[in-house]
Amino acid sequence: MEQQDKANRHQLIQNWIYQAADHIRSSMQDPLQVSEKTSRKDLVTNMDKETESFLVEKIQQSFPNERILAEESSNQNTQDLNGVVWIIDPIDGTLNFVKQKHDFAIMIAVYEDGIGQMGYIYDVIKDEMYVGIKDQGVKCNQKQLSKVDDTSLAKGLVAISGLLLAEGNEAAKQVAKRSSGVRIVGSAGIETIYAVTGRIVAYVAASLAPWDIAAGKVIAEELGLMYTQQNGEPIQLLKKNPVLIATPSAHKEIFELLQGVSSK
Structure with missing residues (x-):
C-alpha cells in the first residue's frame, strides 16, 4: 500500500x-x-449496530471493491x-x-494480503485516538509515542481476562503471582492501549475474535511489543485466539509459565 x-x-x-x-456520546442518555x-x-446494543452500519456505509462508498x-x-x-x-x-x-x-x-484496522497496514483504537470517553501505521510508528492525538520499555513481569502490572481468573486458571494465577499486580478493564482495545503506553507489561486474554485483535496488533507491534497466541504461535486472524501481548521480556517469562503449567 502506497x-x-x-x-x-x-x-x-x-x-x-x-x-x-x-453520535455515541450524544446518545449516551437515551434508552x-x-x-x-x-x-x-x-x-x-442498538448503538453497536448503528455505529457499525455507519462505518460500513462510509467504507463501501469510498472503497467499494474492498472487503469488510x-x-x-x-x-x-x-x-x-x-x-x-x-x-x-x-x-x-x-x-x-x-x-x-x-x-x-471504536476499533478499525486495514489489512492487505494478511499484513496489518493501519490500526485505530479510539477511547470514546477519554477522546484518545491511537493510530498505528505500518513502518510509521504510533501516535496518540497526533503525538508520536516512543517504543515501550522492555520491562520484566515482576516489575510491571498485568491485565488478565476475567474469564481466566473466574475459572481459576492455574497458569493465569501463576502469571498474576509473578507480576506486580493484576488489572482488569474488560475491553481488549483499552487493555492494548495500557500495554502500548507502558501502564501494564502484558495482557493475557482467554479468547479474542478478529475484530478484538486486528487494530491492536498493528499498534502493539509498531511499538515493539510481542503479539502472539499464548503458545507462542502467530495469531490466526480469522479465528478466535488465546492472546498474549507483552514486552519481549515479560512475553518470554509468561510463555514459559503458561507452557510449564499446561505441561503438568
Whole structure:
C-alpha cells in the first residue's frame, strides 16, 4: 500500500471515527436497546449496530471493491485476507458501555494480503485516538509515542481476562503471582492501549475474535511489543485466539509459565 494511499485513508478513517463517536456520546442518555448474543455477559446494543452500519456505509462508498469483516455483520465467514480487508469493532467493550458508560473503544484496522497496514483504537470517553501505521510508528492525538520499555513481569502490572481468573486458571494465577499486580478493564482495545503506553507489561486474554485483535496488533507491534497466541504461535486472524501481548521480556517469562503449567 502506497504512502499517499495510507495518508488519504488515514484522514477518512479518523473523520469517520470522530463522527461515529460524536453520535455515541450524544446518545449516551437515551434508552439503549440491549440484546444478549451468546450469554448475559455477551451483549449487543442498538448503538453497536448503528455505529457499525455507519462505518460500513462510509467504507463501501469510498472503497467499494474492498472487503469488510465486522463484528455485528453477517459476513463473518471470510475465508482469507487476500487483497484489502477492513476489520471493524464498532464498540469494543460493550458490557462496559452498557454498565459503566466508560472504558470502551471504536476499533478499525486495514489489512492487505494478511499484513496489518493501519490500526485505530479510539477511547470514546477519554477522546484518545491511537493510530498505528505500518513502518510509521504510533501516535496518540497526533503525538508520536516512543517504543515501550522492555520491562520484566515482576516489575510491571498485568491485565488478565476475567474469564481466566473466574475459572481459576492455574497458569493465569501463576502469571498474576509473578507480576506486580493484576488489572482488569474488560475491553481488549483499552487493555492494548495500557500495554502500548507502558501502564501494564502484558495482557493475557482467554479468547479474542478478529475484530478484538486486528487494530491492536498493528499498534502493539509498531511499538515493539510481542503479539502472539499464548503458545507462542502467530495469531490466526480469522479465528478466535488465546492472546498474549507483552514486552519481549515479560512475553518470554509468561510463555514459559503458561507452557510449564499446561505441561503438568
